[in-house]
Amino acid sequence: MQVQPTGGLGRIPILDVAPVVGGGRWPAKAVVGETVEVSATVFREGHEMLGAAVVLRAPDGTVLPGERMAEVGAGLDRWAALVTPDRMGEWSFRVEAWGDPIAHWWHDAQIKVPRGQDAELMLAEGAALVTRAARGVPAKDRRTLARLVRVLSDGDTDALVRLAAVKHPDVADVLERHPLRDLLTVSDWYPLVVHRQRALYGAWYEFFPRS
Numbered sequence: 001m002q003v004q005p006t007g008g009l010g011r012i013p014i015l016d017v018a019p020v021v022g023g024g025r026w027p028a029k030a031v032v033g034e035t036v037e038v039s040a041t042v043f044r045e046g047h048e049m050l051g052a053a054v055v056l057r058a059p060d061g062t063v064l065p066g067e068r069m070a071e072v073g074a075g076l077d078r079w080a081a082l083v084t085p086d087r088m089g090e091w092s093f094r095v096e097a098w099g100d101p102i103a104h105w106w107h108d109a110q111i112k113v114p115r116g117q118d119a120e121l122m123l124a125e126g127a128a129l130v131t132r133a134a135r136g137v138p139a140k141d142r143r144t145l146a147r148l149v150r151v152l153s154d155g156d157t158d159a160l161v162r163l164a165a166v167k168h169p170d171v172a173d174v175l176e177r178h179p180l181r182d183l184l185t186v187s188d189w190y191p192l193v194v195h196r197q198r199a200l201y202g203a204w205y206e207f208f209p210r211s
Contacts, residue, residue, distance in 0.1 A: 012050065012097045012185040015041040020190050027191035032088055034194075039072070039080035040095045040187065049107065051100040051179050052079045057189065059089025066096060068176065091192040098181035102129050109163060119159040126166065127152040133180040141174040 017040045019028035030036050038054040053066030069079040085091050109122045127149045134145035151157065151165040165171065 011183045012042065012044045012099065014052075014095050014097050014185060014187045017095055017187055017190060019192075024188060024190045027090070027193040029193050029195065030085060031195050031197045032086065033084060033197065035082050035084050036192070037080055037082055038069075038093055038095065039078060040069075040097075041077050042069075042079045042095070042097045043077040044099065044183075049100045049103040050097060051103065051181065052095060052097040054081045054083055055094050055096055056083055056085065057092045057094075058085075059087065059091060065177070069095070085192065085194040088194050088196050091194055092189040093192055094189045095187040096181075096184060097186075098179070098184045100179060101182055102126075102133065102175060102180050105129055106166060109166075113159050113163045116159075120155070123152050123159060123162055126163075129180060133175065133178065136180075137174060137178040141178060144170050144174050 018038070019036065021028055028036075040052070042050060042052050044050060052069040054069060055066045056064045058064065067081045067083050069081040072078050072080045079095075079097075083093065105122075105126055109126060111117075112122050113119045130145050130149050130152065134142045134149070137145065148165055148168075148171050152162050154162060
């Protein structure tokens with residue numbers, strides 16, 4: 001997995017990250033338990049498929065698991081996810097983006113395998129990609145992916161049955177949490193200050209004149 005330098009455009013540009021104040025010189029603000037939408041423009045050359053996620057860093061420096069982003073608005077290259085800071089303090093967040101070879105393979109396999117077009121080649125390619133993905137997951141999840149590789153490689157089983165195994169809920173869960181990420185690119189860290197909930201009401205109080 002190749003990681004592009006933090007803050008650079010890299011092979012997968014990450015642009016117009018929000019919420020960002022003054023280019024990141026000042027923090028965005030939220031209150032404890034408030035859901036914050038993080039969005040960015042993410043794209044790459046060609047027709048390869050992408051994945052993206054928001055990563056939060058807590059005030060104590062703990063980096064939390066990424067929250068997968070989804071495209072918002074067809075053709076706009078805009079991706080977004082919702083995150084919810086659960087304590088007060090100085091948080092930060094960044095956006096990660098990557099090429100998703102398994103998603104791209106799945107797109108092609110759904111077209112070719114039902115037609116009998118290079119079916120065995122497509123299934124072998126899928127098995128190779130899942131084998132790669134299995135190297136970077138915990139042991140329990142690795143066993144799930146290993147079973148999938150055996151199914152995809154079983155030439156005595158109907159090709160459509162083998163293909164359908166990719167969408168088994170256990171497999172989908174593992175690949176959602178541990179996607180195979182090529183050309184991983186990361187944005188800068190951006191600050192997010194999280195106040196106690198009373199701060200939200202205190203801000204409204206300031207609109208009213210005092211006697």
